[in-house]
Amino acid sequence: MNVRWDDLVGSALLGTERRRPPGVVGDAEEAAAGLLDAAASGVVRRRAGARPGVAGERPRMAAPDLRPELPEAARRRLAMLLADRTGDGSRGRRGAAPNLTELLPQWLAAARQEGYAAPPDLLPALLDAARARTDLRADALALAGPRALWLAELNPDWKFALRAGHGGVTAGGAPEEPGAAERLWEEGLFAERVSLLTRLRLADPSAALTLLASTWRSERAEDRLMFLDSLRTGLSAADEPFLDEALSDRSRNVRATAAELLSALPDSALAGRMAARARSCVSLGPDGITVEAPYACDPAMERDGVAPKPPSGRGERSWWLGQLVDTAPLSTWPALFAGRTPEQIIALPVLDDWQPDLHAAWCRAAVRQRDPAWARALLGPPPAPAAPVAAVGDPAKLLSILPAAERAAWVADFVAAHGLADAFQMLGVCAVPWSDRLGRAVVDALDVARDVGSYPWSFSGVMGLAERCLDPAAAEQVAVLSAAAEEPPDGAPGASTYWSEAFQRLTGTLRLRAVMLAELRGRAPAPPHPAPREAAVPAPAPGASTPASGGTA
DSSP: OOOHHHHHHHHHHTTTTTEEEEEEEOOHHHHHHHHHHHHHHHHHHHHHHHOOOOOOOOOOOOOOOOOOOOOHHHHHHHHHHHHTTTTTTTTTTTTSSHHHHHHHHHHHHHHHTTBBBBGGGHHHHHHHHHOOOOOGGGHHHHHTHHHHHHHHOOOOGGGGHHHHTTTTTSSSSSSSTTHHHHHHHHSSSSHHHHHHHHHHHHHHHHHHHHHHHHHHSSHHHHHHHHHEEEEEEEEOOOGGGHHHHHTTTSSSSHHHHHHHHHHTTTTHHHHHHHHHHHHEEEHHHHHHHEEEEOOOOOOOHHHHOOOOOTTOOOOOHHHHHHHHHHSOOHHHHHTTTTTTTTHHHHHOOBBBTOOOHHHHHHHHOOOOOOTTHHHEEEOSSOTTSSSSOOOOHHHHHHTTOOOOOHHHHHHHHHHHOOSSSHHHHHHTTTSSSSSSHHHHHHHHHHHHHHHOOOOOGGGHHHHHHHHSSSGGGHHHHTTTTSSSOOOTSOOOTTHHHHHHHHHHHHHHHHHHHHHHHHHTTTSSSOOOOOGGGGGGOOOOOOSSSSOOOOOOO
């Protein structure tokens, strides 16, 4: 029985009671069986008569990766971290075992610094991990090298690597082929164009600006905003004419971003106009600094990026004053205040309760203009132990401007005086690994918090930072604290056990980080010093298939 395949499909869709294919007879049950028999015969005929398809073009060869291979122990460690990345160790109570999910980004960053190439057999898992976690992408693509781009061309799931282009593989240069940048700019997806513009700003800022200017007027407002924001990289006086033209853009957000970028150029015309307006509002009298905030926001101020409408709960005059002061070059104030230093200016009294507004605006200006002298003056020394913590502006942002050693010393003194309650954001801007002094201050503060019966889960954020940022050499200092202590009479029930687990986990994580670094550098890890009996945390042997974990209390 030779029945057309389309007839069989039609009968199957409508049912044999409504449509029976030719040659199928009998009652309903027999008709259904006959349809299936005919379909089985049809499948055999279709497969037997199928013509071979046209062979596709053979994929090109992947570009060679000339970087050294990972040491064998490090390769096994990467395989273990990638295999564990989908674990649920971050849910619920974590116990004393290190969190391998959080160790993967640290391993990738260290491997990238060492200049290794990823093992070819682990590239798929590495790309899958980078696809799932955007925070891994830069280091993962750098480790994966040119083979990641080759694989991404063959698997749509890894297209993000193509959008990142060569930014994660080379030093951030432009596409090598002549005209490739122009073609990608004209034809690429939005994310690809943003990535291209960012890479070009690193390699050739003027070429990136020329590329952006070529299509600026035809771009959508939201795209113009993102493209304009990429000019922060490599910002210089050469960008001023383009940014000044953007002050007249149709989009308010584009105008505001252009004004913000221009205010970061102290010699720009906009910075000069803002300085003149700020000087007209702030002056030095015999009793201190006098402030006369603007009474109106005129069109010229709006064009220069001053937002006329304040947020809810903020007065108009203080809102306008803050915008004028934080966009004026900081060099305006020593000249206005008879050559005083930033420390001397900050110490001057401000009349009529304008000090919070004026100092907050100077904080924003110091952050925007990356001025360490003003950041140092506005921060002042860390408050004494008995003094209240009354920060002006955002201390973490001010600290980020200071040199790494000075930043760590300031935060260490702050933590030693006031503990960790207000230190989380400050610790987050300190260079990794933390300095010995800062690390000791954090561990001592955690010990004090345990002894006074604080809730351990209130410090989970700081514990997470310590696992990532403490120097692995601090493992033995932490191991001493791992033993379960007696419950304070007024402490939270069960807190001692939680603290013990947290210190054991921190100890195990630091030791495992030390092992990871030793493996990447091709040497055997040093054995740890004996830990207290209640908190023994064995370090894993190179290439161990299971993570090191802390002992039980």
